[in-house]
Amino acid sequence: MSSTTHSAPAPHGTAGEPGRRDFLTLLALAGAGVAVGAIVWPFIDSMEPAADTLAAGEPIDVDVSKLAPGQQIVVVWRGKPIFIVHRTPQGLATLQDPKTIRVLSDPNSKVLQQPPYADNWHRSVDPTYAVMVGICTHLGCVPTFYPNISATDPAPNWPGGYLCPCHGSKYDLAGRVYSGVPAPYNLPVPPYHMASPTSVRIGENPPGQVFDLNSVVQI
Numbered sequence: 155m156s157s158t159t160h161s162a163p164a165p166h167g168t169a170g171e172p173g174r175r176d177f178l179t180l181l182a183l184a185g186a187g188v189a190v191g192a193i194v195w196p197f198i199d200s201m202e203p204a205a206d207t208l209a210a211g212e213p214i215d216v217d218v219s220k221l222a223p224g225q226q227i228v229v230v231w232r233g234k235p236i237f238i239v240h241r242t243p244q245g246l247a248t249l250q251d252p253k254t255i256r257v258l259s260d261p262n263s264k265v266l267q268q269p270p271y272a273d274n275w276h277r278s279v280d281p282t283y284a285v286m287v288g289i290c291t292h293l294g295c296v297p298t299f300y301p302n303i304s305a306t307d308p309a310p311n312w313p314g315g316y317l318c319p320c321h322g323s324k325y326d327l328a329g330r331v332y333s334g335v336p337a338p339y340n341l342p343v344p345p346y347h348m349a350s351p352t353s354v355r356i357g358e359n360p361p362g363q364v365f366d367l368n369s370v371v372q373i
């Protein structure tokens with residue numbers, strides 16, 4: 155299947171710069187006859203997908219070679235914001251920390267919100283890179299990225315992850331939802347694979363694997 159390669163937009167949310175409310179996003183225009191381009195715009199709480207983006211269904215390649223540890227980029231695939239995070243070793247360690255696990259609603263990804271090849275402790279193909287649909291499973295806002303471990307911000311004993319600005323749902327750095335928040339499910343993981351160690355191909359399963367994003371319980 156063909157794909158379109160895009161340079162990643164400027165990432166944000168470095169380990170030294172807590173996440174901002176405005177995400178920078180790359181609108182990936184993929185499809186035959188469509189001039190490929192990138193549009194960057196402020197990403198606040200929600201977004202209206204462009205009609206031509208909704209129609210575009212081909213895989214997109216995202217170069218993550220310049221994505222530093224602790225940073226996230228947001229790209230758009232099939233009209234949906236896709237979070238790509240370069241997790242730090244410290245961030246990965248929190249995913250297996252009992253203190254994190256015990257506050258999660260579905261720490262073992264029992265609910266079908268990810269492909270079988272991401273049904274693991276890091277919910278990804280390569281533990282270093284998280285790839286998730288950035289839509290809160292409560293009412294569809296875009297959660298805000300807070301990558302840094304903090305005693306207070308944006309919540310007490312914060313291990314790094316996401317806080318939804320709409321009604322306060324929280325997710326960890328693997329998109330696993332906390333217990334006792336409005337959102338009922340983990341963030342979905344789209345079909346994807348690593349086309350190379352530093353390139354994520356979104357919209358195409360690894361060879362021999364079958365997964366359709368429409369099969370998840372909730373986007």
Ligand code: FES
Nearest residue numbers: 290292293318321
């Ligand atoms: S939409 Fe995210 S908490 Fe309500």
